[in-house]
Amino acid sequence: MKPQRKKRLGIILFIAAGLSVAVGLTLFALSQNIDLFYTPTQVAQGEVNPGQRIRIGGMVKEGSVLSAQDSLRVEFAATDYAHDVPIHYEGILPDLFREGQGVVVEGSINSAGVFQASRVLAKHDENYMSPEVKAALDASGASSANHQLQPES
Amino acid sequence: MIPEIGSFALIIALCLSVMLGTIPLVGAQRGNVLWMNLARPLAAGIFVFLGVALVILAYAFMTDDFSVQFVANHSNTLLPSRYKFTAVWGGHEGSFLLWTFMLAGWMLAVGIFSKSMPVDFVARVLGVLGLLATAYILFMLATSNPFDRIVPLPPSDGADLNSALQDIGFIVHPPTLYMGYVGFSVVFAFAIAALLSGRLDAAWARWSRPWANVAWAILTIGIALGSWWAYYELGWGGWWAWDPVENPPLITWLFGTALIHSLAVTEKRGVFKSWTVMLAILAFAASLLGTFITRSGLLTSVHAFASDPDRGFFILGILGLAIGGSLLLFAFRAPMMKADFGFSMVSREIALLINNVVLVVAAASVFLGTLFPMVYQALTDDLISIGPPYFNAIFVPLMMLLLVALGIGPICRWKRTSTEYLIKQLGKVAIASVAVGVVIPLVVLLGISIPATITMILAAWIVLTMLKDLRNKVANKPTLGAGLRALPVSYYGMQAAHFGVVILMIGAALTSYFSFEKSVLLFDGESTQLGNYEFTLAGSEAVNGPNYVGEEAEIIVARNSVEFTRLYPQRRVYLASGTPSTEMAIDAGFLRDLFVTLGEQKESGAWSMTLYVKPFIRWVWLGAIFMAFGASIAAADKRYRRLRSKSEARNKTADAQATTLQPATNG
Numbered sequence: 060m061k062p063q064r065k066k067r068l069g070i071i072l073f074i075a076a077g078l079s080v081a082v083g084l085t086l087f088a089l090s091q092n093i094d095l096f097y098t099p100t101q102v103a104q105g106e107v108n109p110g111q112r113i114r115i116g117g118m119v120k121e122g123s124v125l126s127a128q129d130s131l132r133v134e135f136a137a138t139d140y141a142h143d144v145p146i147h148y149e150g151i152l153p154d155l156f157r158e159g160q161g162v163v164v165e166g167s168i169n170s171a172g173v174f175q176a177s178r179v180l181a182k183h184d185e186n187y188m189s190p191e192v193k194a195a196l197d198a199s200g201a202s203s204a205n206h207q208l209q210p211e212s
Numbered sequence: 213m214i215p216e217i218g219s220f221a222l223i224i225a226l227c228l229s230v231m232l233g234t235i236p237l238v239g240a241q242r243g244n245v246l247w248m249n250l251a252r253p254l255a256a257g258i259f260v261f262l263g264v265a266l267v268i269l270a271y272a273f274m275t276d277d278f279s280v281q282f283v284a285n286h287s288n289t290l291l292p293s294r295y296k297f298t299a300v301w302g303g304h305e306g307s308f309l310l311w312t313f314m315l316a317g318w319m320l321a322v323g324i325f326s327k328s329m330p331v332d333f334v335a336r337v338l339g340v341l342g343l344l345a346t347a348y349i350l351f352m353l354a355t356s357n358p359f360d361r362i363v364p365l366p367p368s369d370g371a372d373l374n375s376a377l378q379d380i381g382f383i384v385h386p387p388t389l390y391m392g393y394v395g396f397s398v399v400f401a402f403a404i405a406a407l408l409s410g411r412l413d414a415a416w417a418r419w420s421r422p423w424a425n426v427a428w429a430i431l432t433i434g435i436a437l438g439s440w441w442a443y444y445e446l447g448w449g450g451w452w453a454w455d456p457v458e459n460p461p462l463i464t465w466l467f468g469t470a471l472i473h474s475l476a477v478t479e480k481r482g483v484f485k486s487w488t489v490m491l492a493i494l495a496f497a498a499s500l501l502g503t504f505i506t507r508s509g510l511l512t513s514v515h516a517f518a519s520d521p522d523r524g525f526f527i528l529g530i531l532g533l534a535i536g537g538s539l540l541l542f543a544f545r546a547p548m549m550k551a552d553f554g555f556s557m558v559s560r561e562i563a564l565l566i567n568n569v570v571l572v573v574a575a576a577s578v579f580l581g582t583l584f585p586m587v588y589q590a591l592t593d594d595l596i597s598i599g600p601p602y603f604n605a606i607f608v609p610l611m612m613l614l615l616v617a618l619g620i621g622p623i624c625r626w627k628r629t630s631t632e633y634l635i636k637q638l639g640k641v642a643i644a645s646v647a648v649g650v651v652i653p654l655v656v657l658l659g660i661s662i663p664a665t666i667t668m669i670l671a672a673w674i675v676l677t678m679l680k681d682l683r684n685k686v687a688n689k690p691t692l693g694a695g696l697r698a699l700p701v702s703y704y705g706m707q708a709a710h711f712g713v714v715i716l717m718i719g720a721a722l723t724s725y726f727s728f729e730k731s732v733l734l735f736d737g738e739s740t741q742l743g744n745y746e747f748t749l750a751g752s753e754a755v756n757g758p759n760y761v762g763e764e765a766e767i768i769v770a771r772n773s774v775e776f777t778r779l780y781p782q783r784r785v786y787l788a789s790g791t792p793s794t795e796m797a798i799d800a801g802f803l804r805d806l807f808v809t810l811g812e813q814k815e816s817g818a819w820s821m822t823l824y825v826k827p828f829i830r831w832v833w834l835g836a837i838f839m840a841f842g843a844s845i846a847a848a849d850k851r852y853r854r855l856r857s858k859s860e861a862r863n864k865t866a867d868a869q870a871t872t873l874q875p876a877t878n879g
Contacts, residue, residue: 066554084609085580092605152811154793
């Protein structure tokens with residue numbers, strides 16, 4: 060092989076090796092870090108294993124929010140108007156967290172069926188419905204029944 | 213009436229863009245100088261009419277003209293006037309107008325600072341930019357005209373600007389980011405013009421380099437401003453969230469970083485030509501894809517995309533035409549691009565190739581992580597999200613590899629470097645960096661910390677190789693001063709930018725590993741300890757602003773029982789929209805930030821709040837400033853100017869003997 064060709068081959072092999080390592084690492088990292096999304100109905104039907112990290116989207120059920128007066132503990136229920144999931148959270152709720160508004164929670168469910176949230180997300184725009192919340196309501200058929208889908212204004 | 217003049221100005225700008233996108237290009241193909249010379253005045257005309265449109269939109273905001281839909285959606289009579297002005301880019305329509313105006317600004321700049329380039333090249337560059345402007349303005353007029361009216365009944369007051377946007381960060385961040393983003397269109401246009409003319413030589417790379425550097429520097433500042441703003445406004449305690457909206461600029465930035473390095477090789481050595489052109493196309497494609505994906509809502513959900521089919525299809529059309537067309541042109545022309553010189557397996561070319569491969573892989577993995585949820589949903593119908601752990605797992609090792617190469621690259625010689633030479637040069641430096649990296653964390657922390665040690669080794673490695681390189685460069689000069697003066701400005705630019713990388717890395721690593729945060733509930737007079745600091749809630753009182761009501765807490769911060777500052781976080785409710793918002797209080801410092809975000813007041817009177825101690829966070833943005841500064845002074849190197857003054861001199865004495873331009877190569 061001519062030296063020119065040999066070098067070119069070397070460069071191509073180098074790039075190919077780099078790329079395959081990168082692709083391998085990337086796919087591994089991806090597979091480790093997928094948070095699957097569930098609706099309250101799916102959780103109520105027992106589709107989620109305790110301890111598995113997931114996201115749940117739904118509405119904050121009216122009248123369900125209980126916050127402790129002497130600590131940062133908060134309990135509420137996420138609902139898709141078919142089923143509720145009780146949620147426990149220790150921390151400060153986002154500015155736009157409100158009863159009757161959409162919410163996405165991240166965390167895992169314990170053996171008692173209570174969802175321990177590590178993060179609570181509420182979107183920055185009241186008129187915006189997060190796709191996850193919308194999917195949950197669509198799935199339970201609640202959005203067609205006009206539950207709370209109108210922005211309050 | 214006045215908003216209609218705005219629409220009219222847009223239409224005139226569209227007509228001028230259509231002319232710019234056709235006449236100079238055809239002229240360049242046919243060798244018609246008159247047609248080619250139309251490019252500069254047409255570019256200036258587009259700039260003027262888009263400027264008029266922008267001023268009229270700003271006027272509509274300042275005069276509370278709520279008959280204009282965009283104004284009614286994004287302003288309010290109570291809004292302070294500086295935010296009324298900046299609300300121009302507070303939504304999709306207006307920000308797209310600003311984006312297009314930035315493109316026109318770059319076009320004007322190309323028209324002014326291109327005297328040294330051949331007229332057909334300038335005509336082609338501006339012609340390609342004219343085609344882009346045509347697409348953007350058409351998109352604006354067809355799907356998102358900021359001057360659309362509400363007929364017949366305009367609201368008496370507007371819906372208000374999103375409260376998170378009522379901030380200094382919002383005044384400076386979007387224009388800077390857009391200017392950087394759009395700057396890569398210019399580099400792309402240079403690449404396309406070179407492909408069209410078939411003249412992909414060192415001159416093309418030399419013309420592109422200052423533009424690429426400046427666009428990159430502005431994009432760096434734009435991203436850093438966004439990070440800084442998100443840090444103090446959103447108050448979640450971090451500086452980068454790997455959010456789908458943050459990632460597209462980063463992808464563009466990574467391609468752009470690869471591009472400015474690859475351009476250096478193409479200019480100096482005449483190799484990597486097709487790769488450089490490819491990177492110019494990729495950087496531009498990333499900027500286009502990023503901005504449009506964010507705008508169309510494609511990124512959070514395919515449903516949001518379907519909900520606005522017109523906008524989405526238009527976007528896909530522009531994307532397909534611009535990127536497909538340029539790739540097709542690339543495929544036709546790539547075989548023409550032959551390397552001028554060879555190089556060996558150990559050389560600066562190879563070091564820069566490593567830089568390019570790492571950066572492109574990093575960009576690709578961010579791209580994958582950003583778009584993967586969408587692809588996954590399309591394939592399986594399941595919703596997923598990809599969290600920061602994915603991005604960190606990929607990005608951190610790649611950047612470490614890049615930093616190791618960063619030390620070696622500048623020491624290497626072009627074309628061929630012997631391995632023995634490298635070992636001789638860098639052996640001691642490597643040992644010294646490991647020593648420094650191990651000792652400093654031990655002394656400072658009185659303990660072993662793996663992340664701090666790795667950070668310090670890499671930082672020492674880069675700084676020491678930098679000094680070593682500087683010493684080599686001045687070694688054979690009579691005095692140190694003479695040696696330092698003899699080095700080209702672009703060399704100092706490179707060193708400053710690389711030093712910025714070190715600062716950013718230290719900031720990013722140390723703030724990730726040594727931050728403290730804690731959410732607490734405090735009654736009046738109650739204290740809590742975090743790190744070396746004691747936070748005491750002194751009390752709270754009502755505060756009212758022009759368009760909000762709120763409460764402000766007073767927090768005393770003490771260290772070793774000595775008070776040294778007070779923080780005043782607020783919690784506001786904006787009147788027009790009823791949106792609550794927290795204003796965090798920060799005590800910023802060179803070595804650490806302290807900050808507090810206020811939660812809510814319980815019925816018992818206690819306040820919930822989150823306290824943070826963030827060491828070295830400022831270094832992240834300081835590093836970005838160094839990088840942007842370095843790229844800017846490298847762009848100002850007299851190598852690029854010398855060519856211009858030479859050609860100016862030649863133009864003045866046009867009848868003088870024809871001299872061939874020697875590309876000035878130094879450094």
